[in-house]
């Protein structure tokens with residue numbers, strides 16, 4: 001399946017750098033490795049250089065972040081037919097596609113992994129730091145997904161076409177490295193306030209939900225905010241600027257949230 005924007009020819013001008021190519025490949029808006037084979041841009045939207053830039057933070061996210069671990073939990077199989085794997089905080093996690101969801105296997109030098117063992121000795125918890133350097137890669141991935149969905153459709157929607165995503169593009173391309181916040185949402189009830197980007201296409205919507213993800217856009221004053229769900233990972237990010245005053249809507253909705261990367265943790269209370 002391929003959901004190219006209807007009736008819109010690729011501009012052959014890169015949506016990130018404004019360059020004129022070359023354009024030799026199609027672009028998976030959400031990485032193929034997360035299970036997406038629906039949301040794809042044809043060649044002519046993202047130049048090869050920008051595609052390479054995106055691939056590097058995408059692969060760090062998939063191989064080392066909490067999103068990679070979630071990918072294993074969802075039982076994703078790679079293009080080569082192998083169970084997904086992610087190395088997070090010195091533990092290698094492996095999907096178990098033959099089992100039901102929520103089953104993963106893990107390998108590590110366990111003597112060096114901090115664990116909270118139950119007094120019965122048979123069970124325990126592994127403790128992870130919530131923030132790490134891969135949060136910076138997750139920011140870029142979220143911005144990339146939002147821009148790649150919106151840019152081809154911006155012209156037709158007057159409610160959002162005044163919104164400038166230049167700063168987000170510069171951040172993705174590494175021209176501006178000041179941290180950019182996203183918020184991890186701790187409650188699934190956020191969904192009742194949102195309308196999926198694919199709500200008018202029920203078949204496609206059902207399909208991406210079955211792959212584990214969903215996308216929502218919400219305009220909050222001068223911000224267009226992407227809400228991205230992947231399994232149990234739910235995050236929101238402004239595509240308009242680093243400012244975070246839009247998150248008052250999360251407070252109004254009663255959605256507890258945690259600011260990432262660590263610079264933004266103080267905003268989260």
Ligand SMILES: [Zn+2]
Nearest residue numbers: 014017047050
């Ligand atoms: Zn480019």
